[in-house]
Amino acid sequence: xxxxxxxxxxxxxxxxxxxxxxxxxxxxxxxxxxxxxxxxxxxxxxxxxxxxxxxxxxxxxxxxxxxxxxxxxxxxxxxxxxxxxxxxxxxxxxxxxxxxxxxxxxxxxxxxxxxxxxxxxxxxxxxxxxxxxxxxxxxxxxxxxxxxxxxxxxxxxxxxxxxxxxxxxxxxxxxxxxxxxxxxxxxxxxxxxxxxxxxxxxxxxxxxxxxxxxxxxxxxxxxxxxxxxxxxxxxxxxxxxxxxxxxxxxxxxxxxxxxxxxxxxxxx
Amino acid sequence: xxxxxxxxxxxxxxxxxxxxxxxxxxxxxxxxxxxxxxxxxxxxxxxxxxxxxxxxxxxxxxxxxxxxxxxxxxxxxxxxxxxxxxxxxxxxxxxxxxxxxxxxxxxxxxxxxxxxxxxxxxxxxxxxxxxxxxxxxxxxxxxxxxxxxxxxxxxxxxxxxxxxxxxxxxxxxxxxxxxxxxxxxxxxxxxxxxxxxxxxxxxxxxxxxxxxxxxxxxxxxxxxxxxxxxxxxxxxxxxxxxxxxxxxxxxxxxxxxxxxxxxxxxxx
Numbered sequence: 001x002x003x004x005x006x007x008x009x010x011x012x013x014x015x016x017x018x019x020x021x022x023x024x025x026x027x028x029x030x031x032x033x034x035x036x037x038x039x040x041x042x043x044x045x046x047x048x049x050x051x052x053x054x055x056x057x058x059x060x061x062x063x064x065x066x067x068x069x070x071x072x073x074x075x076x077x078x079x080x081x082x083x084x085x086x087x088x089x090x091x092x093x094x095x096x097x098x099x100x101x102x103x104x105x106x107x108x109x110x111x112x113x114x115x116x117x118x119x120x121x122x123x124x125x126x127x128x129x130x131x132x133x134x135x136x137x138x139x140x141x142x143x144x145x146x147x148x149x150x151x152x153x154x155x156x157x158x159x160x161x162x163x164x165x166x167x168x169x170x171x172x173x174x175x176x177x178x179x180x181x182x183x184x185x186x187x188x189x190x191x192x193x194x195x196x197x198x199x200x201x202x203x204x205x206x207x208x209x210x211x212x213x214x215x216x217x218x219x220x221x222x223x224x225x226x227x228x229x230x231x232x233x234x235x236x237x238x239x240x241x242x243x244x245x246x247x248x249x250x251x252x253x254x255x256x257x258x259x260x261x262x263x264x265x266x267x268x
Numbered sequence: 269x270x271x272x273x274x275x276x277x278x279x280x281x282x283x284x285x286x287x288x289x290x291x292x293x294x295x296x297x298x299x300x301x302x303x304x305x306x307x308x309x310x311x312x313x314x315x316x317x318x319x320x321x322x323x324x325x326x327x328x329x330x331x332x333x334x335x336x337x338x339x340x341x342x343x344x345x346x347x348x349x350x351x352x353x354x355x356x357x358x359x360x361x362x363x364x365x366x367x368x369x370x371x372x373x374x375x376x377x378x379x380x381x382x383x384x385x386x387x388x389x390x391x392x393x394x395x396x397x398x399x400x401x402x403x404x405x406x407x408x409x410x411x412x413x414x415x416x417x418x419x420x421x422x423x424x425x426x427x428x429x430x431x432x433x434x435x436x437x438x439x440x441x442x443x444x445x446x447x448x449x450x451x452x453x454x455x456x457x458x459x460x461x462x463x464x465x466x467x468x469x470x471x472x473x474x475x476x477x478x479x480x481x482x483x484x485x486x487x488x489x490x491x492x493x494x495x496x497x498x499x500x501x502x503x504x505x506x507x508x509x510x511x512x513x514x515x516x517x518x519x520x521x522x523x524x525x526x527x528x529x530x531x532x533x534x535x536x
Contacts, residue, residue: 158454161454162464163465172504184418188389189429193531194430196435205526
């Protein structure tokens with residue numbers, strides 16, 4: 001909202017809390033704020049931003065108040081279920097996933113330029129209206145975000161691999177270390193844990209609700225990525241078990257070489 | 269060496285390269301440097317600092333030149349093999365593992381206060397001489413490091429969990445993501461990889477020789493930690509497969525709660 005206002009768009013906000021509406025106006029995050037969806041009458045674009053499981057019901061609340069030309073989008077981190085559901089109800093719907101954020105939430109956490117240089121995925125499907133695509137392409141540009149266009153399925157597979165899978169494998173590391181608690185080695189492990197453990201365990205020690213939600217809404221792709229991951233882990237385990245030290249080093253050299261193709265994009 | 273000199277110890281350095289010796293003197297890292305172990309005649313303590321596989325042969329080179337009272341220690345990251353081997357040859361041997369370092373190596377990478385506030389594990393065994401324990405305790409104190417005393421077995425189990433296991437599970441993540449290269453989802457995954465992937469994959473994209481070496485010298489404990497890890501991963505997978513979302517969230521809440529007991533020690 002801050003960035004859209006900065007380039008001259010007029011922004012309307014809806015909240016379930018009058019206090020949030022008051023703060024949004026006071027902090028100049030939006031031009032107009034209110035509890036009732038009637039205020040959306042006449043807007044060009046609606047962003048549905050509730051937790052992923054509530055996007056459909058949020059749309060049901062606002063739909064009666066929208067003109068048929070209104071473009072509707074969401075910001076959910078999984079697209080496979082919501083896109084066909086809302087597309088069937090609204091031709092000008094287009095799924096979106098802006099990939100930026102902080103650990104904070106709520107109106108006081110609003111900050112300018114949050115999406116600058118970060119990925120924003122749009123997931124049009126066959127028959128998504130040209131208006132929806134063009135409008136959202138222009139708005140993503142307004143945010144300074146990097147636009148990516150993908151099918152909902154490709155989006156969900158990609159985020160399963162690079163975002164949801166890390167949560168699970170990182171959580172399993174913490175659980176494995178916790179199991180040794182109470183033994184001398186376990187106490188020593190706690191004292192010796194350094195940057196390797198800290199980084200590898202970070203996302204597994206994150207918000208449990210978020211982890212549950214991505215697993216729930218991206219279950220099939222997460223299980224598929226876990227299959228691939230477990231196979232790769234077994235390959236490494238076999239090299240260690242067979243004392244194939246040259247093979248292990250070659251495999252680790254390959255991962256060392258591959259990582260920058262993922263990480264450098266992010267570091268840009 | 270820099271820190272020992274700073275508190276008044278006289279430091280002798282041995283290298284296979286005359287150039288390294290010259291730079292060590294020039295940079296005031298040591299008081300005396302040379303290619304020949306004869307210069308160690310009369311020293312009180314010897315630190316063996318070659319790669320882990322070469323510690324035994326390094327000791328064989330210097331041993332003929334040491335007085336029988338000399339304390340000998342090493343800085344290898346696995347203790348189970350080297351400690352009994354050298355203890356059998358030298359009563360004043362005590363295993364050590366100072367846990368600090370940078371990605372750089374070589375004489376130009378020397379820096380003061382590297383060990384300040386970091387763990388330094390000593391691994392005395394039955395019959396390790398009191399002289400060796402007392403001398404090394406005092407030197408660890410001189411470095412400002414945090415002393416931990418453990419059996420070689422407990423040390424190796426602890427570092428397998430918090431240091432060696434993360435390398436393998438992190439490398440498997442990179443391999444899993446690489447497998448999708450070439451597909452639309454794989455290309456998108458590269459573009460979308462953000463901090464979660466970056467942190468979880470960091471140690472798996474590190475020095476392949478180091479990864480090979482810890483696996484080679486800590487094989488049995490690494491395999492044991494992989495067993496525990498794979499069991500924990502299967503537990504999480506079962507929750508996802510069974511759609512036990514409450515159970516998954518409870519498990520992720522437990523890992524969120526457990527992580528600080530490892531990480532806060534490090535952040536001290």
